[in-house]
Structures are given as C-alpha cells and as structure tokens.
Amino acid sequence: MNSLILRTVAPFLTALMLLFSVFVLLRGHNEPGGGFIGGLIAASALAIYGIANGVSAVRKALWFHPMSISAFGLFLACVAGFLSMAFAVPFMTGLWVYPVVLGVEVALSTVMLFDIGVYLVVVGAIISIALAMEGREGEGP
Template sequence: MNTVIFRTLAPFLTALMLLFSVFVLLRGHNEPGGGFIGGLIAAAAMAIYGVARGIQPVREALWFHPMAIAAFGLLLACVAGLVSMLAAVPFLTGLWIYPSLFGVEVPLSTVMLFDLGVYLVVVGAITSIALALEREDI
C-alpha cells in the first residue's frame, strides 16, 4: 500500500470519486444511482485517501467530524419532510419547483434534499467507522 504511485495518485482518485459520487447522487432520480450509492462511493473515496495518506489528512480535509456530517444529513432529510408539512401536505410528500437559471429550467425538489440527506448520512457514518478503526493503525 505504501507505493509512491499509489500515494501520489490517491488524492486525484479521491477527488474524481467524490465528483463521481455527486454525479451519481444527482442523476439518481432518472438513471441508476442515488443517495445510498453516492454515499458509498464517497465513503470509499475517503477510505482510499485514508489508506494512502493516514487518517489525520482525511480528518483535516473533511473539516467536520464525520459523525456531525451524518447528523447533518439526518437533519436535512427531516427538514425535507417538514417542508411538506408547511405546505399543508403529508410529511415527506415531494414538492417540486422549476426555477429558470440562465435560461435553463432546473428542477429542484424536497426529494432531492432528502436524497442529499441520505448521501451525507451514509458518507458520515461509514467514514467515521473506518477512521475510528484506522486510528491505531497497526
């Protein structure tokens, strides 16, 4: 695991995987993908970075404690549900708006917010487990 090639490439790989995970997350509504899968990809990216560079750089790069990220995700998912209640429809009913940004119609929804919450919970929970296990590495 300690090869120079791996250590040099790992950050680029991680960046690419993170980008890909967001892509998978966003396209999930119409194509294969979604919050769960995206979250797992991002967690794998973190694991690669951790194996290559050690856990301290991962923690620094994440900025927040991974469990806090997971908690924020859960909060986001709940908020997505509550927004529906404010609009006087049952909890977690999907609401859609279609704002026009630079002439392009962008569909936004509480469902997307919810999926983002799922993504963050999965990334946060799995990364924090992996980091905790790696802490006293060999």
Template structure:
C-alpha cells in the first residue's frame, strides 16, 4: 500500500478529511451531518494516514492515546448533561446562549457540546481499533 502516489496524497487527503469532519460536525444540527458521521470521517482519515505512513506517525500526530480522546468525549457528553443542574432542569436538557463574537451572533448550546462529545467518542474508539489492527499487521 505504500506507493509513492498514495504516500504523497495521503497527508493532504487526511487533513482535508479532518477539516471536512469538523465542518460536518458543526453543521449537523441544521443540515445533514453530526457527531457520528464526523467522528467516522475523522477516524477514516487516521486510518488512511496510518496505512500510508505506519502507526507511529499517527500516534505522534494525535499526541494523545485515541482511547483517551474517546474518554474525553464521554466526559464532554456528560458535562453537557450535567450543566443542566445549574438552571435546575432535568439531565441533558438543551441550554442555549447567544454570545456576540466580533459582531457575529454565535449559537452555543449544550446539544452542540454533546455532539462534540459524540464526535470524540466515535473518533477515538474507531481510530484506536484501526490503529491496533494496523499495528498487528506489521509485527
């Protein structure tokens, strides 16, 4: 699989996919997309990068262990739920704020945080699996 063309294209392909995955994640609430799909796209990016260059560059690139990212995602999702303690509403009730940043109104919400959590869980778990299998490939 380590052909020249593949190895030349893979970094750009992977980074594009990551970028796309974030785009898909953020627009998910209003257009097709969301955390599940975003996470899967990002995980595929990592798998491609891993096939092209081996596992250790991928591990270096994402710095953290993928399962740690997954755990972080679950943590984020629970934070999104627990935030509803403060206004005293049931667990996981959606809360919205609209701060203005540079004159643009941003819609921030706990469902968004939750969706980012989903993204990380899916991304982390599947990347971890793919990398683990690729690693065995070479031993």
C-alpha cells in the first residue's frame, strides 16, 4: 500500500504491538491474555508492517523463516511436556521454580514455556500464510 503516513507510522506501531503481545503472553496466567492471543496480536503487528513496507521487509526483519519460528514453538511446547520425564511425573505436569532475581521473586514454569511455544506456533503459522499470500510472483514464499 503506497501511503506515506502508514509507512512512517508502521514501524512504531508494529514495535508497540509486538511489545504488547509479549505483555499479553506473560500476564496470561493470571489476567486475560495468553499465548494464543499474544500470538494473534504479534501476527497482526507483522501483517501491518507487511502491508506498509512490503513482504521482503518483514522477512528481513524476522530473520528466520516464519515456518521455522512455528516449528520452534512446537518444539518448545514438546520440551515443556517432556521435561516432566526427568522428574518422574506424568507427561505435561506443570513444574515451577521461584528464583529470586534482583530481590524480586520470579515464577518460572514449564507452563510458561509451553505458552511461549503456543505463541510462536501461532505467529509463525499465520505470518507465513499471510506473507505467502501477500508476496508477488518471483518473491519466494
């Protein structure tokens, strides 16, 4: 889309939305949000960037192929499930640790790892479809 305003605003808007998507992802355990919604927000952020600046700009910004991001997400989710094996508890049992970082107790868990996996799968899958659709002939999908 050839709009100067959109092109100028898009990077900021995208950055803001991506930040917000991570925020939504992390707060999901206690407040409305979570990996799925966060992933959708991130996907729409990248879609906006793509509409404004073209497909190749998004690809360059992403560095990895979107499908690899999706696959990595699935991998993380599986790791989160299989970690329970090391502790001799059933598959996908949530495991929690509470390390203290700079005086603040931070709750880390396999559940969070799993949610990050969901986030990445959703972003990667939707963005790879959107980019492939948007891309013109000659540009690789």
